[in-house]
Each structure stands twice: as structure tokens, then as C-alpha cells.
Amino acid sequence: MNLTETHIETLRESWALAEPKSAALITRFYEILFERAPEKAAMFAGTDMDAQGRKLGAAVAFVIAEAGRPGRLLPALYDLGRRHAGYGVEPEDYDAVGGALISALSETLGDAFATRTRDAWAAAYETVSCAMIAGGMPRAERSA
Ligand code: HEM
Numbered sequence: 001m002n003l004t005e006t007h008i009e010t011l012r013e014s015w016a017l018a019e020p021k022s023a024a025l026i027t028r029f030y031e032i033l034f035e036r037a038p039e040k041a042a043m044f045a046g047t048d049m050d051a052q053g054r055k056l057g058a059a060v061a062f063v064i065a066e067a068g069r070p071g072r073l074l075p076a077l078y079d080l081g082r083r084h085a086g087y088g089v090e091p092e093d094y095d096a097v098g099g100a101l102i103s104a105l106s107e108t109l110g111d112a113f114a115t116r117t118r119d120a121w122a123a124a125y126e127t128v129s130c131a132m133i134a135g136g137m138p139r140a141e142r143s144a
Contacts, residue, residue, distance in 0.1 A: 010120035026053040029104035081135030
């Protein structure tokens, strides 16, 4: 877990500003993702994007709420990552998603998205994506 107390505090402050606008944030996130990586749209061809957006918003809220409790957060992220491997998500797909999330946050928060806010979100995404990727690996590879 590479999140410091300062990161967690910064994440909570910025999420308090972003959460009331989370529907717009998540719409913008998928627009940016599909603009930059149009091939990813095919993965969501049969998906109800409104429901998907709400699930993603809930996942972000869960990460923020549990950020200081890796014993609760990490097992949930391993499970989420295992399900993602089942959806056909590859480890290299996580970079494009992280980049789109940071850009969408930057647009939504405007001036409130200072360097330290960006750093805290980047550290959080790194932690979350590493745990999800590990969760999606076969057991033998995970313990290697
Ligand atoms: C921090 C990273 C991510 C988070 C927090 C996240 C969160 C979620 C959540 C909460 C769901 C709902 C289903 C479930 O709980 O299993 C979901 C579904 C899905 N996610 Fe992600 N996700 C992440 C990264 C990615 C990446 C990198 C991709 C690949 C481009 C991706 C593609 C999908 C797909 C295809 C579904 C299934 C949609 C469906 O049910 O039709 N996700 N994601």
C-alpha cells in the first residue's frame, strides 16, 4: 500500500468536491477513454452505461472510504480484478483507464485539481490497478 496519510486526506478533500458532480465526471471519463482508445468501446458493447457509471462511482467511493484500511480494501480489489480478467481486461488496459480518469478529474475539479491532488489520485490509481491486476492473475503467477 503506497498511499500516505497525506494522499488519503487529499483524496478525501477532492472527492468531497467531485462526488456531487460524479455523474458528469463519469460520463466525461468514458468519453475521454473511448476518444483515446476507441477499441475499448467494444468491451462495453452490451453494457448499460448508466448502470455501469453508477457502479464505477460506487467503486471509487468505496476506495476513498477504505483507503486507510488495506485489510478491507485489498481483498475487494483482488476480487474486482479477478472479475475484470473474466471480462477480457488485460493488464495493459489499465494505463488508458487511469489516464482518462485523471483527465476527467482535472476537467471536473478545474483549479482545485492542483499538483498534489493529481499526485494523490495517481498514487491511488497505481495502488488500485496493481491490486486488480494481481487479482486477475492465475494463482501460481501471483505468488511467483
Ligand atoms: C481502477 C480501475 C477500475 C475500476 C475501479 C473498475 C470498476 C468496475 C466496476 C465496479 C464494474 C462493475 C462490475 C463488477 O463489479 O465486476 C466494472 C465492470 C467492467 N469494467 Fe471496470 N474498473 C476498472 C478498470 C477497468 C479497465 C482497465 C477496463 C478495460 C478497459 C474495464 C472494463 C470493464 C468492463 C468491460 C466491465 C463489464 C461491463 C459489463 O458488465 O458489461 N474496467 N468495472
